[in-house]
Amino acid sequence: xxxxxxxxxxxxxxxxxxxxxxxxxxxxxxxxxxxxxxxxxxxxxxxxxxxxxxxxxxxxxxxxxxxxxxxxxxxxxxxxxxxxxxxxxxxxxxxxxxxxxxxxxxxxxxxxxxxxxxxxxxxxxxxxxxxxxxxxxxxxxxxxxxxxxxxxxxxxxxxxxxxxxxxxxxxxxxxxxxxxxxxxxxxxxxxxxxxxxxxxxxxxxxxxxxxxxxxxxxxxxxxxxxxxxxxxxxxxxxxxxxxxxxxxxxxxxxxxxxxxxxxxxxxxxxxxxxxxxxxxxxxxxxxxxxxxxxxxxxxxxxxxxxxxxxxxxxxxxxxxxxxxxxxxxxxxxxxxxxxxxxxxxxxxxxxxxxxxxxxxxxxxxxxxxxxxxxxxxxxxxxxxxxxxxxxxxxxxxxxxx
Numbered sequence: 039x040x041x042x043x044x045x046x047x048x049x050x051x052x053x054x055x056x057x058x059x060x061x062x063x064x065x066x067x068x069x070x071x072x073x074x075x076x077x078x079x080x081x082x083x084x085x086x087x088x089x090x091x092x093x094x095x096x097x098x099x100x101x102x103x104x105x106x107x108x109x110x111x112x113x114x115x116x117x118x119x120x121x122x123x124x125x126x127x128x129x130x131x132x133x134x135x136x137x138x139x140x141x142x143x144x145x146x147x148x149x150x151x152x153x154x155x156x157x158x159x160x161x162x163x164x165x166x167x168x169x170x171x172x173x174x175x176x177x178x179x180x181x182x183x184x185x186x187x188x189x190x191x192x193x194x195x196x197x198x199x200x201x202x203x204x205x206x207x208x209x210x211x212x213x214x215x216x217x218x219x220x221x222x223x224x225x226x227x228x229x230x231x232x233x234x235x236x237x238x239x240x241x242x243x244x245x246x247x248x249x250x251x252x253x254x255x256x257x258x259x260x261x262x263x264x265x266x267x268x269x270x271x272x273x274x275x276x277x278x279x280x281x282x283x284x285x286x287x288x289x290x291x292x293x294x295x296x297x298x299x300x301x302x303x304x305x306x307x308x309x310x311x312x313x314x315x316x317x318x319x320x321x322x323x324x325x326x327x328x329x330x331x332x333x334x335x336x337x338x339x340x341x342x343x344x345x346x347x348x349x350x351x352x353x354x355x356x357x358x359x360x361x362x363x364x365x366x367x368x369x370x371x372x373x374x375x376x377x378x379x380x381x382x383x384x385x386x387x388x389x390x391x392x393x394x395x396x397x398x399x400x401x402x403x404x405x406x407x408x409x410x411x412x413x414x415x416x417x418x419x420x421x422x423x424x425x426x427x428x429x430x431x432x433x434x435x436x437x438x439x
Contacts (some may be wrong), residue, residue, distance in 0.1 A: 044319035044436070045304040048076045050231050052243040052394035054157035057295035059138055060240035061231065062298070066102050066158035070110035071230070071299035076229050077152060077302050078116070081316060086117035089148040091302075092139050094131025094155030095124050096397035099167045106156065124257060126398070129365060130327075131155050132301060133401025137434055139305045141324040146342035149313075150306035150338035155398035158298045162398065167246035171428055182277045182333040183268045186427060187262035187288055190366035191333040192274055194287045194332070198381065198419075201287040204367035205255040208292035208391045210381075211364060212250035215388025219246050223387055223414065227301075227406040245295040245394045260286035264325035277333045292367040297394030318439055320409055322420075324350035325434040336369050338431020339423040340376050346433040347423070354378060357435070358417035361404040363424040364389035373423070386411060400424065406435065412438050 050069050053061030057264070062070065070093065073314035078085055093107040108122030132155035139153035170177050179182065184192075194204060218224065219242060226333040263286040272282045311318050326346035330338040339362055349355060354377050362370045362384055374381060387407060390400065401424055408420040423433040 039144050040146050042143035042288035042305055042322045043308065044320045044322065044409065045311065045318055046077060046081055047227050047301070047303040048073055049227050049228050049301035049399070049403050049406060050299050050395055051125055051228060051240045052297040052299040053240055054244040055298050056183065057160065058243060059160050059298060061158070062160040063281050064231065064239070066156050066300070067109055067113055069158065069298065070106065070156050071114045072229065073300050073302040074110055074114035074152065076113070077185050078305050079370040082148040083302065083314070086119055086345045087310065087314065088116065088120045088150050088152060089396060091152045092135040093124055094135045094401065095167065095397035096126055096128055096131055096157060097162045097164060097167050098124055098126060099142065100162050102158065104154065104160050129363065129395070129397055130401050130424040130426045130432040131398045132403065132404060133422060133424060133432055133434055136303055136305065136323040136402060136405055140325065143307050144307060145409055150310045152302050152304055154300065154302035155374050156300040157297045157396040159279040159396060160298050164296065182273055184274045184333060185238060185262065185265065186335060186365065188266055188270050188274055188284065189284045189333065190288050191262055191284050191367050192278060193336060193368040193372060195281055195285045196278065199287065199368050199371055202252065202392065203371065204287050204292045205252045207367040207371055208255055209250055209252045212247060214245045215384060215392035216248045218387035223410065224407070233293060241242065243393045245297060246392055248308040251290070255291040258289040258291045259327045261289045262286055269375045272438055274333055288366050288368070292391060294365050294390035294395035297396050298303060299394065299396035301406060302407060303402055314389065319376040320436045320438045323435040323437045327432045328430065330429045330431055332429030335427065335429045336365060336425040337372065338375050338425050338429065339369065339433060342433040343377060343421065343423055346435055350435050350437070356375065357419055357421045358383065359386065359408060359411055359420045359421045360384040361408045362418065363395065363400060363404060365395065365425050367391060368426050369374070384439065405434065409436060
């Protein structure tokens with residue numbers, strides 16, 4: 039089997055996903071074209087050598103519909119022979135795109151692909167595409183499907199994480215993100231977003247809030263308690279009857295931020311690198327995806343990590359750095375406890391609580407962040423993982439060259 043190498047990665051800043059965010063007036067196709075053009079220009083790419091562009095997008099309707107990947111290829115003035123496809127595996131879509139691209143290259147069927155994702159959450163609201171998993175009453179009742187915030191609070195209840203525990207983790211995520219931003223640790227991957235006149239609209243992740251502490255987070259009210267009392271807690275507890283009630287601990291300050299953003303990763307074969315004169319940064323060593331119990335929903339990164347480690351013939355101690363998506367604070371807390379991962383190795387520059395989670399793009403963003411930090415810190419092996427709606431998990435191991 040051939041190897042799949044990562045040659046470059048770029049992303050936009052993550053803009054606040056509200057009407058006052060710096061990227062709210064920017065269409066998602068513009069976010070993507072900025073990424074594709076940067077990959078082309080800074081690598082002096084002959085785009086006819088790119089076989090395909092695979093992009094994650096979790097809400098592929100409206101401005102994000104109609105195969106936004108092919109649209110981005112055309113709008114970026116890539117060679118017309120370059121194809122494009124959009125995929126949706128919920129929050130892991132950006133990493134799924136990387137894994138799919140890696141599989142294509144490993145199979146020997148293609149030489150080079152750009153993988154990544156986009157989500158303009160201020161313009162295309164999360165959940166606006168509907169779907170039977172969340173909207174069909176029979177399916178919801180049959181599988182005890184509840185909103186992810188209820189699932190996160192269920193995890194906290196089941197595994198004993200208090201409000202202080204999750205707030206302490208969130209405060210540390212903010213502290214690390216503030217330090218990383220001040221040290222300019224994202225500069226290799228992050229490209230300022232400029233408008234058509236060349237004016238920079240934003241050059242940093244907008245969600246980072248200096249001065250966030252456990253005490254300041256303690257003032258926020260639980261975000262999911264009210265909807266839980268409307269019957270959703272009862273629905274979850276039908277499956278988890280051993281608990282009398284759900285302890286609601288998550289809120290806007292210890293959950294991932296709604297943001298706008300896009301990312302792209304250039305993946306290719308060894309022959310592609312030789313043909314273009316580009317030097318690979320890393321290889322995709324192994325990847326795995328699993329299904330998990332759909333009510334509690336968000337525990338999938340743990341079995342996914344076990345699966346990918348077994349596939350790679352590695353142990354948890356072989357991994358130097360981890361990027362685990364901070365959809366809610368309880369997820370990385372459980373991940374560390376169940377797998378014995380030191381917090382000093384996980385999300386060392388902060389995570390989605392402080393930096394934001396542009397659904398379809400996040401998997402690609404955290405992979406790029408992981409590679410940058412491995413290079414900066416002189417380490418070699420990293421693992422990226424995300425929980426996924428509907429009860430799934432994904433994990434990928436990257437190895438620096």
